[in-house]
Amino acid sequence: xxxxxxxxxxxxxxxxxxxxxxxxxxxxxxxxxxxxxxxxxxxxxxxxxxxxxxxxxxxxxxxxxxxxxxxxxxxxxxxxxxxxxxxxxxxxxxxxxxxxxxxxxxxxxxxxxxxxxxxxxxxxxxxxxxxxxxxxxxxxxxxxxxxxxxxxxxxxxxxxxxxxxxxxxxxxxxxxxxxxxxxxxxxxxxxxxxxxxxxxxxxxxxxxxxxxxxxxxxxxxxxxxxxxxxxxxxxxxxxxxxxxxxxxxxxxxxxxxxxxxxxxxxxxxxxxxxxxxxxxxxxxxxxxxxxxxxxxxxxxxxxxxxxxxxxxxxxxxxxxxxxxxxxxxxxxxxxxxxxxxxxxxxxxxxxxxxxxxxxxxxxxxxxxxxxxxxxxxxxxxxxxxxxxxxxxxxxxxxxxxxxxxxxxxxxxxxxxxxxxxxxxxxxxxxxxxxxxxxxxxxxxxxxxxxxxxxxxxxxxxxxxxxxxxxxxxxxxxxxxxxx
Amino acid sequence: xxxxxxxxxxxxxxxxxxxxxxxxxxxxxxxxxxxxxxxxxxxxxxxxxxxxxxxxxxxxxxxxxxxxxxxxxxxxxxxxxxxxxxxxxxxxxxxxxxxxxxxxxxxxxxxxxxxxxxxxxxxxxxxxxxxxxxxxxxxxxxxxxxxxxxxxxxxxxxxxxxxxxxxxxxxxxxxxxxxxxxxxxxxxxxxxxxxxxxxxxxxxxxxxxxxxxxxxxxxxxxxxxxxxxxxxxxxxxxxxxxxxxxxxxxxxxxxxxxxxxxxxxxxxxxxxxxxxxxxxxxxxxxxxxxxxxxxxxxxxxxxxxxxxxxxxxxxxxxxxxxxxxxxxxxxxxxxxxxxxxxxxxxxxxxxxxxxxxxxxxxxxxxxxxxxxxxxxxxxxxxxxxxxxxxxxxxxxxxxxxxxxxxxxxxxxxxxxxxxxxxxxxxxxxxxxxxxxxxxxxxxxxxxxxxxxxxxxxxxxxxxxxxxxxxxxxxxxxxxxxxx
Numbered sequence: 001x002x003x004x005x006x007x008x009x010x011x012x013x014x015x016x017x018x019x020x021x022x023x024x025x026x027x028x029x030x031x032x033x034x035x036x037x038x039x040x041x042x043x044x045x046x047x048x049x050x051x052x053x054x055x056x057x058x059x060x061x062x063x064x065x066x067x068x069x070x071x072x073x074x075x076x077x078x079x080x081x082x083x084x085x086x087x088x089x090x091x092x093x094x095x096x097x098x099x100x101x102x103x104x105x106x107x108x109x110x111x112x113x114x115x116x117x118x119x120x121x122x123x124x125x126x127x128x129x130x131x132x133x134x135x136x137x138x139x140x141x142x143x144x145x146x147x148x149x150x151x152x153x154x155x156x157x158x159x160x161x162x163x164x165x166x167x168x169x170x171x172x173x174x175x176x177x178x179x180x181x182x183x184x185x186x187x188x189x190x191x192x193x194x195x196x197x198x199x200x201x202x203x204x205x206x207x208x209x210x211x212x213x214x215x216x217x218x219x220x221x222x223x224x225x226x227x228x229x230x231x232x233x234x235x236x237x238x239x240x241x242x243x244x245x246x247x248x249x250x251x252x253x254x255x256x257x258x259x260x261x262x263x264x265x266x267x268x269x270x271x272x273x274x275x276x277x278x279x280x281x282x283x284x285x286x287x288x289x290x291x292x293x294x295x296x297x298x299x300x301x302x303x304x305x306x307x308x309x310x311x312x313x314x315x316x317x318x319x320x321x322x323x324x325x326x327x328x329x330x331x332x333x334x335x336x337x338x339x340x341x342x343x344x345x346x347x348x349x350x351x352x353x354x355x356x357x358x359x360x361x362x363x364x365x366x367x368x369x370x371x372x373x374x375x376x377x378x379x380x381x382x383x384x385x386x387x388x389x390x391x392x393x394x395x396x397x398x399x400x401x402x403x404x405x406x407x408x409x410x411x412x413x414x415x416x417x418x419x420x421x422x423x424x425x426x427x428x429x430x431x432x433x434x435x436x437x438x439x440x441x442x443x444x445x446x447x448x449x450x451x452x453x454x455x456x457x458x459x460x461x462x463x464x465x466x467x468x469x470x471x472x473x474x475x476x477x478x479x480x481x482x483x
Numbered sequence: 484x485x486x487x488x489x490x491x492x493x494x495x496x497x498x499x500x501x502x503x504x505x506x507x508x509x510x511x512x513x514x515x516x517x518x519x520x521x522x523x524x525x526x527x528x529x530x531x532x533x534x535x536x537x538x539x540x541x542x543x544x545x546x547x548x549x550x551x552x553x554x555x556x557x558x559x560x561x562x563x564x565x566x567x568x569x570x571x572x573x574x575x576x577x578x579x580x581x582x583x584x585x586x587x588x589x590x591x592x593x594x595x596x597x598x599x600x601x602x603x604x605x606x607x608x609x610x611x612x613x614x615x616x617x618x619x620x621x622x623x624x625x626x627x628x629x630x631x632x633x634x635x636x637x638x639x640x641x642x643x644x645x646x647x648x649x650x651x652x653x654x655x656x657x658x659x660x661x662x663x664x665x666x667x668x669x670x671x672x673x674x675x676x677x678x679x680x681x682x683x684x685x686x687x688x689x690x691x692x693x694x695x696x697x698x699x700x701x702x703x704x705x706x707x708x709x710x711x712x713x714x715x716x717x718x719x720x721x722x723x724x725x726x727x728x729x730x731x732x733x734x735x736x737x738x739x740x741x742x743x744x745x746x747x748x749x750x751x752x753x754x755x756x757x758x759x760x761x762x763x764x765x766x767x768x769x770x771x772x773x774x775x776x777x778x779x780x781x782x783x784x785x786x787x788x789x790x791x792x793x794x795x796x797x798x799x800x801x802x803x804x805x806x807x808x809x810x811x812x813x814x815x816x817x818x819x820x821x822x823x824x825x826x827x828x829x830x831x832x833x834x835x836x837x838x839x840x841x842x843x844x845x846x847x848x849x850x851x852x853x854x855x856x857x858x859x860x861x862x863x864x865x866x867x868x869x870x871x872x873x874x875x876x877x878x879x880x881x882x883x884x885x886x887x888x889x890x891x892x893x894x895x896x897x898x899x900x901x902x903x904x905x906x907x908x909x910x911x912x913x914x915x916x917x918x919x920x921x922x923x924x925x926x927x928x929x930x931x932x933x934x935x936x937x938x939x940x941x942x943x944x945x946x947x948x949x950x951x952x953x954x955x956x957x958x959x960x961x962x963x964x965x966x
Contacts, residue, residue, distance in 0.1 A: 105722045105832040128728045150671070163675065164647055177919050185861055187828035187900040188633070188682065189908070190916065190942060191924045192646065195678030199671065216728040239588045245611045245699040286776070289769030345670035349588040378668055417670040425672070433673065436660050440931065441674045447926035459673060 008065040015057030022046040034077040043084035052208035060176040070455040071206040073142030079422030085457040113144025129214035132159035150199030152418035154250040157376035163198040168211035202455040204448040218284035223312040226301035230276035233305035235351040240300040250282040251376030258370045267327025328372040336385035346413035348378040365396040379417035491548040498540035505529040517560040526567035535691035543659040553938040554689040556625030562905030568940040596627025612697035615642035633682030635901035637733040640859035646681040651694035685938040687931040701767035706795040709784035713759035716788035718834040723783040733765040734859030750810025811855040819868035829896035831861040848879040862900035
């Protein structure tokens with residue numbers, strides 16, 4: 001491992017305080033990966049700033065030393081985005097965790113990036129508001145991480161992903177320049193730089209403050225659980241519900257293998273083990289309007305083949321239904337030591353055929369493949385349970401994953417819905433983007449970070465194939481390419 | 484006037500057909516301005532392509548000739564954005580007006596850029612869907628123009644502006660390179676280039692196809708009209724409604740001077756001439772839920788000072804209420820020969836104090852200033868009626884406008900809500916943005932259009948002040964600056 005430059009460590013201590021810098025091997029170990037545990041990188045140092053000014057000082061120290069850096073929140077990301085490559089510095093924002101303001105008339109909150117997603121909604125609840133993006137990791141993940149990854153969640157179907165909820169950002173660039181992008185008033189004259197930064201996976205700068213939209217808490221919530229003979233008929237029910245003009249808060253499907261894992265675990269929700277799939281449908285809004293919507297969803301589920309439809313009678317039962325969904329990843333620990341959570345999107349009209357093909361791919365490679373997914377958004381999570389100590393199985397896992405991504409792209413979809421590209425999928429980007437498309441992204445990156453010191457080695461393909469095969473590339477010598 | 488290069492005209496005819504190129508002075512006259520009639524520029528030629536391929540050929544011909552170009556839709560823009568400066572070519576997209584696909588399960592439409600906004604909603608109505616962005620010009624304006632300007636409208640309060648409704652774009656760059664940005668499936672790995680293009684006012688390339696989100700038509704609509712003694716109490720009602728957790732489809736305020744103009748015109752809606760302001764509140768959603776919401780809005784309006792609240796009994800009465808709003812600009816033709824429709828945004832919590840100050844500015848300059856605005860969004864439209872032949876009045880109009888924009892920025896707002904910057908407000912950009920912010924935008928522009936041939940001379944300040952006063956500017960020689 002590369003030893004950190006001692007002068008850089010001194011400058012980082014000067015920037016954020018001696019107790020804010022970690023550099024001993026045992027301290028750094030925990031920062032080697034995020035929730036994508038098989039992609040690792042040891043940072044040179046970890047700094048925990050308390051303020052935006054300290055971030056500026058840290059970034060300037062890195063600039064002087066010519067060292068890259070990566071901002072990190074809770075490390076719950078699933079695509080390797082928060083890992084420092086090339087001996088970089090991790091800027092861990094956990095101490096920047098203050099909710100600076102909540103305004104119920106403007107319906108905005110101003111927060112530091114380290115505020116935990118669920119804590120923001122808790123803080124806003126007194127005003128009858130919440131922060132709508134709800135990734136499954138919301139008890140731990142931070143708003144800064146949500147901004148970096150443009151996080152979604154089960155309720156993205158109705159409320160949209162993070163990008164629709166960010167009004168303004170303070171962004172520190174790699175040279176320490178501080179930009180204030182967007183406006184709490186909304187309306188955004190000039191280019192939408194806020195939109196460009198949301199979902200940029202930390203490659204444009206460090207977000208040190210976010211002004212986000214808050215949403216009124218729905219007056220009432222109704223949750224249904226429909227049992228289907230197979231996943232394809234559950235998908236047909238999703239299409240029928242959307243086609244009917246309803247706008248559910250969530251439409252989630254859990255398949256048979258996942259049900260088996262959940263029912264054998266501490267998350268057991270009393271689901272029928274012979275069900276081919278269950279659909280969880282959540283409706284929210286004015287209490288008086290929901291009864292009829294519930295009956296419409298029930299009827300559409302039944303006519304699509306559901307053998308049983310239950311409506312949660314109370315909050316406890318609602319939680320039980322959601323346990324089948326939210327406990328899925330935990331429960332899969334029973335199936336094998338390792339779990340690869342894939343993330344891809346297809347147009348929802350294509351769900352039935354794509355899911356059948358995904359299951360066929362899993363079978364062809366002899367893998368334990370299960371599906372839990374945001375069906376309403378067409379956001380698939382094919383999960384492969386495996387043992388990475390089995391080299392042959394590991395190879396088959398990766399080959400199946402590549403086939404699944406290619407399948408989703410052929411169906412008009414994309415290679416990530418909410419987990420980002422990071423180091424996990426960078427080499428699949430050419431599946432989706434032409435060399436010209438990727439060059440446009442590189443040029444946008446260069447507009448913010450020409451020296452590529454913000455989270456380098458992510459998002460863009462590591463292979464040079466797509467650049468070299470692009471006859472136009474020589475026209476762009478003014479920007480350098482990401483390796 | 485600069486004569487067009489005859490070879491360029493030949494190439495344009497070869498690209499799009501002889502009948503698709505206008506170059507005689509009398510043909511070009513109508514393209515001298517958009518709806519901001521006092522900012523003009525005569526194009527060298529106007530071309531009316533039928534297809535994306537023709538746009539590529541046109542743009543390549545312009546590239547060979549080193550001539551700039553600007554894409555134009557219906558020319559309803561209010562900030563001079565669709566005017567060709569420097570003898571450029573207008574690419575008029577009116578013939579690219581086909582709805583290519585409507586998919587009710589994916590809830591998307593694929594359209595050419597020249598499709599008229601209202602026509603798209605008409606085409607989607609058979610599937611119970613509509614295109615939510617609803618600028619007041621929606622009977623004429625095009626989807627391509629909506630994308631360029633990130634258009635809003637009365638119903639932006641609930642449904643958001645255009646940027647939330649665009650999933651994918653085909654974009655032709657200045658060198659003829661064709662990019663496909665985004666995905667109909669949603670989810671957008673890599674940088675959000677769609678978000679960067681929406682609202683970029685035609686300065687990054689020509690949009691030749693858009694895949695947009697369609698929204699289910701609400702089951703029911705209720706419209707209220709509340710009469711207030713003054714505009715400040717109407718603003719307080721808006722704050723109270725938002726604070727209550729309701730999400731109305733629209734909250735619009737029309738002030739006393741506007742009422743007087745409307746009632747004297749063909750748009751007369753039977754409004755009380757002694758009212759200080761009226762608030763139009765529209766609610767939509769499940770029919771059964773609306774009755775109680777109507778009563779809550781009525782109660783909140785009354786407790787904020789409304790002397791009378793009416794609820795439209797049928798569609799005819801709803802139209803009558805909206806006539807007071809939508810006929811306002813037409814009716815103002817009675818007050819003076821010219822009308823300056825301003826556009827700015829303030830946080831809605833600041834509406835009462837900002838409006839009082841705006842009226843005081845109008846009085847101080849001795850101007851006829853009236854207000855019609857999207858109150859729920861804090862999107863103000865202070866309208867100044869004047870006679871441009873009166874040089875002194877013209878000077879006062881411009882001075883008052885500058886004071887109003889500065890006031891809105893001081894209140895935490897921005898200088899445009901939905902009309903864009905164009906040529907109208909480019910020199911006010913430094914009010915809102917630091918030199919660093921503007922440089923970040925220039926670098927983004929250079930990432931798409933390094934030669935600045937897409938709609939040059941717009942958005943960025945024409946004065947060099949902000950660049951020259953920026954000590955960091957010398958670090959950016961790799962991009963050139965907009966004049």
